[in-house]
Amino acid sequence: MAVALLDSVVDELTAICGPDHVFTGRSATFNRARVPAPFPVHKWDEHVPSAVVLPTSAHQVSEVVKMANRHRIPVVPRAGATGLTDGAVPLRHGIVVDVKLMNQILDLDHENRTVTVGPGINMLKLNEELRKHGYIYPDNPASYPCSLVGGRIGTSGWSLIGARYGHTRDLVISFEIVLPTGEIVRVGDGGGRTVRKSSSGYQLKHLFMGHQGTLGIVTEATLELVPRPEAEFSAFFAYGDYMDAWRATGDLARSGVATLAGVVLFDEWKLAYLRRDDEAYIPQPESIKGVIACASYGNADEVRIGAKRLLRIGNASGGVYLGDEISQGDWASRHDRYATPQHGRTRDGQVALMSWHCEDASIPYSELPAVREEWHAIAAKLRERFDMFDDWGMFAYTNGAFKPWGDYLTEIDIGIWETRWDEETWAAWVDAKRELARVSIEHGGSISACHGSCREGEVDLVPAELGGGFEVMKTIKRGLDPNNIMNPGKYLLDQAYEEA
Amino acid sequence: MLGFKLSAQRPPEPERVADGVVSRFEHVFEVEPALMTEHVRQQDIPNWDFQRIVDSRWEHLAWMHEHFADSVISGEELLAELEAEQPNP
């Protein structure tokens, strides 16, 4: 059940944020209970926050956090709520601090090539403004139309064009953050707001990036400005064998082409899934067992020269170029492929409305073929037991910024018929999630490349993955958040307080 | 009022094009109706609505290209150039 706050606490929140920015009603709170990761809809009540605030300044955020400390009330930051590891899900009710109203462009610095924004701004909207000045902010997740800068920092996100431009951590220069005790600090490389490289002091920017709201609330960020690309090039190649496609993926990623923004490998399960109702793949012959997409951006002359090299590599590796219509159209669809519930099929082939769930990991290139086999086996076992899970295939995306050849963001997409959840199916899912994470670690990878790893199941293996690093995490958490009010229950960090 | 007759908007009968997929208009695919009988029912869509969905999709893709870069380089053209650059055997 939702836990009601004392009237006096609601009054305090109202005094801080204003009467129009504090909500305790059913619609405002229930809608902020979940994110699109698998959600136990049969236990929805357990995650409902007690109140939602939409602050408009760092000062207000700071006052809310100080008040929460006084009353020992949990605080959960929430941006676009597209995070896939439950980061913005309130595990202990409390106050959700929704940063969506802090969505202004605060400063555009043409000389030093930075833009300073509130955490509630979305990259697509930001880029509509930046385009007028010939810039782009190239943080490009598949959730580009709906995730926000605050959440990108909270998760340390991954970008589809990160091989060329870097990922969130490379693109955010510095930011202001309200610490769990309410102080407002700025972190970056050193103390400068626009400094990209400093050796002064600890590298705090990285500490406060990807903490899933457990170490504070970002209230402002200074971001990199990049010249808007003159040209885009994308090419899709088809292969008769997954292993050929895997080898070619490595060749393309190691090509040294400076404009290369990313390479994506589709496996045969993914192709079978796309053949159900995707116009680009339905006409492709069954003999195609692997597809590669690659894309590049930059100055037109440089993109052209690089593109020729990529085409030569694609051809030499036995790939068949799938034509401009698919290559360009499918790349332009890169944000759309996910919200497609009608793609779900029961075991007898009937269409069922399933939600898309992406399980991600960072996997070394050499291990991709083996991980793929093991992950599909886990998905097959689930489907065999319960006719509510469906294997939607795997993608592997280049993961390194600027040097994209080492490891890959590896994702298996699983369709889940969520209205069928009950205790048994939920438990089976959590077990499967833990198994997927175990495979990633056993193959020298990391549980997550972009979403984070604090969900039920996977989180159990975080201490195993991080080893002594997890002890350091607990020490930092206890030191910065003595009352455990910032997003409690995440990342097993309650242990930090039990041990104390 | 614009003329609109539902009878003139009935799409042609579907043709089976692949396992589980039918098509009524060139390059427009639908899930085979037999697969949509238990949990989700297929809807009747008039011709204009098919057209609207297809056109909107193309518009969206064009918008997305333009949003990220000033121009799109054609792989087909580059492949033709590569072929022309090859020394004659």
Ligand SMILES: Cc1cc2nc3c(=O)[nH]c(=O)nc-3n(C[C@H](O)[C@H](O)[C@H](O)COP(=O)(O)OP(=O)(O)OC[C@H]3O[C@@H](n4cnc5c(N)ncnc54)[C@H](O)[C@@H]3O)c2cc1C
């Ligand atoms: C269709 C789809 C595609 C996706 N594709 C990608 C992808 O390609 N790459 C990728 O990286 N991710 C992807 N994701 C996952 C998700 O979009 C990212 O994790 C994104 O960074 C989350 O941003 P958000 O604004 O939605 O944050 P939220 O979900 O609201 O929050 C994410 C985490 O950050 C914390 N947080 C939010 N705001 C703040 C703040 N101001 N200060 C401190 N902490 C904060 C929250 O507490 C939470 O722990 C995808 C998700 C979907 C649904």
